[in-house]
Amino acid sequence: MAEGQTEPRTVRELGEFGLIARISRGIPRASEWVVAGIGDDTAALRLCPGFLLLATCDVQVEGVHFILDRTTPELLGRKALAVNLSDVAAMGGIPRFGLVSLGLPPSTPVAMVDGLYEGLRAEADEFGVTLVGGNISSTRGGIFIDITLLGEVEPDRVLYRSSAKPGDSLIVTGYLGDSAGGLALILDSALAVPLEVAETLLLAHRRPTPRVAAGRAVAATGLAHAMIDLSDGLAGDLGHVAEASGVGGVVWADRLPISPELRALGRLLDRDPLEWALRGGEDYELLVVVPPTAEAAVLDAIAATGLAAAVIGEVRPSEEGLTIALADGRRHPLSAVAFHHF
Amino acid sequence: MAEGQTEPRTVRELGEFGLIARISRGIPRASEWVVAGIGDDTAALRLCPGFLLLATCDVQVEGVHFILDRTTPELLGRKALAVNLSDVAAMGGIPRFGLVSLGLPPSTPVAMVDGLYEGLRAEADEFGVTLVGGNISSTRGGIFIDITLLGEVEPDRVLYRSSAKPGDSLIVTGYLGDSAGGLALILDSALAVPLEVAETLLLAHRRPTPRVAAGRAVAATGLAHAMIDLSDGLAGDLGHVAEASGVGGVVWADRLPISPELRALGRLLDRDPLEWALRGGEDYELLVVVPPTAEAAVLDAIAATGLAAAVIGEVRPSEEGLTIALADGRRHPLSAVAFHHF
Numbered sequence: 051m052a053e054g055q056t057e058p059r060t061v062r063e064l065g066e067f068g069l070i071a072r073i074s075r076g077i078p079r080a081s082e083w084v085v086a087g088i089g090d091d092t093a094a095l096r097l098c099p100g101f102l103l104l105a106t107c108d109v110q111v112e113g114v115h116f117i118l119d120r121t122t123p124e125l126l127g128r129k130a131l132a133v134n135l136s137d138v139a140a141m142g143g144i145p146r147f148g149l150v151s152l153g154l155p156p157s158t159p160v161a162m163v164d165g166l167y168e169g170l171r172a173e174a175d176e177f178g179v180t181l182v183g184g185n186i187s188s189t190r191g192g193i194f195i196d197i198t199l200l201g202e203v204e205p206d207r208v209l210y211r212s213s214a215k216p217g218d219s220l221i222v223t224g225y226l227g228d229s230a231g232g233l234a235l236i237l238d239s240a241l242a243v244p245l246e247v248a249e250t251l252l253l254a255h256r257r258p259t260p261r262v263a264a265g266r267a268v269a270a271t272g273l274a275h276a277m278i279d280l281s282d283g284l285a286g287d288l289g290h291v292a293e294a295s296g297v298g299g300v301v302w303a304d305r306l307p308i309s310p311e312l313r314a315l316g317r318l319l320d321r322d323p324l325e326w327a328l329r330g331g332e333d334y335e336l337l338v339v340v341p342p343t344a345e346a347a348v349l350d351a352i353a354a355t356g357l358a359a360a361v362i363g364e365v366r367p368s369e370e371g372l373t374i375a376l377a378d379g380r381r382h383p384l385s386a387v388a389f390h391h392f
Numbered sequence: 393m394a395e396g397q398t399e400p401r402t403v404r405e406l407g408e409f410g411l412i413a414r415i416s417r418g419i420p421r422a423s424e425w426v427v428a429g430i431g432d433d434t435a436a437l438r439l440c441p442g443f444l445l446l447a448t449c450d451v452q453v454e455g456v457h458f459i460l461d462r463t464t465p466e467l468l469g470r471k472a473l474a475v476n477l478s479d480v481a482a483m484g485g486i487p488r489f490g491l492v493s494l495g496l497p498p499s500t501p502v503a504m505v506d507g508l509y510e511g512l513r514a515e516a517d518e519f520g521v522t523l524v525g526g527n528i529s530s531t532r533g534g535i536f537i538d539i540t541l542l543g544e545v546e547p548d549r550v551l552y553r554s555s556a557k558p559g560d561s562l563i564v565t566g567y568l569g570d571s572a573g574g575l576a577l578i579l580d581s582a583l584a585v586p587l588e589v590a591e592t593l594l595l596a597h598r599r600p601t602p603r604v605a606a607g608r609a610v611a612a613t614g615l616a617h618a619m620i621d622l623s624d625g626l627a628g629d630l631g632h633v634a635e636a637s638g639v640g641g642v643v644w645a646d647r648l649p650i651s652p653e654l655r656a657l658g659r660l661l662d663r664d665p666l667e668w669a670l671r672g673g674e675d676y677e678l679l680v681v682v683p684p685t686a687e688a689a690v691l692d693a694i695a696a697t698g699l700a701a702a703v704i705g706e707v708r709p710s711e712e713g714l715t716i717a718l719a720d721g722r723r724h725p726l727s728a729v730a731f732h733h734f
Binding site: 085086089090091092093094095096097099100102103104105106107108109111112113114115137138140141143147149151153182183184185187188189190191192194196198199200201203205208210211212277278279294 | 427428431432433434435436437438439441442444445446447448449450451453454455456457479480482483485489491493495524525526527529530531532533534536538540541542543545547550552553554619620621636
C-alpha cells in the first residue's frame, strides 16, 4: 500500500476488483492442468485422457448452514469446500478444480473474507484442488459461499447410488452423529459439557474431513456396488441409495459406530445417540455398498487410509422397505427423515 | 397428486426434495455425454477427446442484479444462464453442461420457481446445454441463482484476453448500450418513451442473447488474437484486455454501434448515448481483437451467423493508455469505470 493510505476495512471500501485481486493472491494461475485459471472469461482446464468429468456444487448460506459468530471464517471456508470434496469422494473420484461464488453484504469486514479464503486455500491445498474461477457479488441479505467442484474418475471405477443389490453389505466410515452432537452444543451454548467431549463434537460439525482417500481406495478395489456420502443423515442417504437402486435395507442398531463423546453427550442430555447417528446429517462419512464376498477387502482398503469402517447392515429386497433392527430383536421402519431445508 | 391434496403454493410447503423432483422434470438424466446427471452425488460427464474444459460461474442476486417485479421468472432464468453462455462464447467454446445453485426464501411461490426453470430449460435447450446438477437452499434474504457452466473448446482455437498486440483491430458485435438504456427505463418507469424504443431496450436488458455462434465462428477462423464478452461495459472490458495483454488502445467514438432506439432515448433524456455504450455494462456482445489483415475474414465469419459487427478502434502500445477519439479529433482518457458491485 502507498504511504498515507489506510487498509480498507470493509468490502465496500475495497471494491469488487480490489477484492478479486486480494483473494486471488497466492492462487496459481497456470499449471500442467490449468491452462488458464482465475482472470479470463472462463477457466481452461485439462483432464486425464479418457477419465469422466465429475461436477457438483453446494452452498453454505448464513443463517441456514452457519451462524457467523459460532464458527471462524477459516473453518467456514474449509467446510464450504469440504462438503463438495465429500461428494467427489462418494463417486470414487479425484477432486481437481474449484470455482467459488461469493455473496457478501457490502459491510462485510475484509478480514472476514481474508480468513474465509485462508480456509478455502488450506483445504484446497490439502486435497490437491486448484481454485480456477468464481465471482463475487454483493447481497442485500447475508453471506453465501457457493462452490462448484470439478473432479475426475476412471470410467470403470466410478461409483453411483444406483447399483446396490439385495444381499449386499452396508459399510460406513468413521463415527456417525458427532456432527449433530456438535450442532446441539452450538445451538445451546449454556450446556455444561466436559471440554474433551465438546471439542470432539464441535470439530466434527465445524471441520468435517471429506473421505477422499477412502473413496479412492474403495474405487480402486473395483469391488463396491455403490457409494454415497452422508450429508442428510444415514436414514436419509440410505433412502437415496434404496430409491436409486430399487432396493430396501436393514440397519443393525448395535453396529452403528457411535463415538464415546457422543454417548457421553447422550447421557448428559438424556437422549439416545442413535437418533443423532440416524438423522443428524453433515457427518460426511461414506456409506459403501459391497457384495458380502468383498467386505473384508473393502474394509482393509479403507483401513489402509487410516480410517475405521464398520459393517452396519444389509441391502434387502425393496418390498421389505428400510428398517432398523434393535439389539432386542425388534424391527422398526427407518423412516427416512432427513434434514429438510424448507 | 393424490386426490384431496392441494397443490403446494410455496417452496416451504413443497419441501426440498419435492422441489428437486419438480424442477428435475423434463431434464434428461443420461445421454452420450451425460453418464450421470441430476440425482447422484455428482454429475459424471464426457468431453470430446483432446478438448479443453471451460468452466465459469456467475450469479444473479435479488436486489443487486434484478428486482423481482421488474422482470418475469422466465426471463430471469434465461438471463442467469445467458450471462454464463456469454463467457463460454468469449473463449470460442461450445457450452455443454450447467449446474444451478438456487437460494430461495421459504415463502417463494412455487409458481415462481416453475417459471424460473421454464426459462432456464428454454435457454439451455436453445444453446445445447444439459442441466446436470445443482442444489437448493433456503435463504434468510432474497433469491439468488448461481450457475456454473461447463463447455469445451479445441486447444488450438481457444481465445484468451491476453494476446492482443499493438496494431490489432478492435471489433464488436451488435449494438452497445441498449442494456443500460433498458435499465434506465426500469429504474424510472415514469419515463414516457415510445413503445418500440422501450421494448427494444428492455429486451436487451432482460433477455440478452449470448453470442455463442459468433464466438465459435471467430474461433473457427483461427485468426483472432483475443476475445472477451462485454459484461462490465466496453471501457471496463477493454481495460481487462489491455491489462491482461499489456497494451493500450484507442476507441473511435463515431464508429461505436449505437442503436436508433438508444439514440432516441438519449434525445428524450438529454443524455449522450456514448456514455451508455462505454460504461453501461451487460450488453453481452463480444469484443474481438484481430490483426488488421484478418479484419475482413472475421467480420465475414460473424456476419455469416446473422449478426452485425463493426471495427471500433485499434490496439496501441501500453504507454498510450486507453483513449477515446471523438469525431472532432479530440482524445480523452477512456477511464475504465466499470460497473462496481460494492
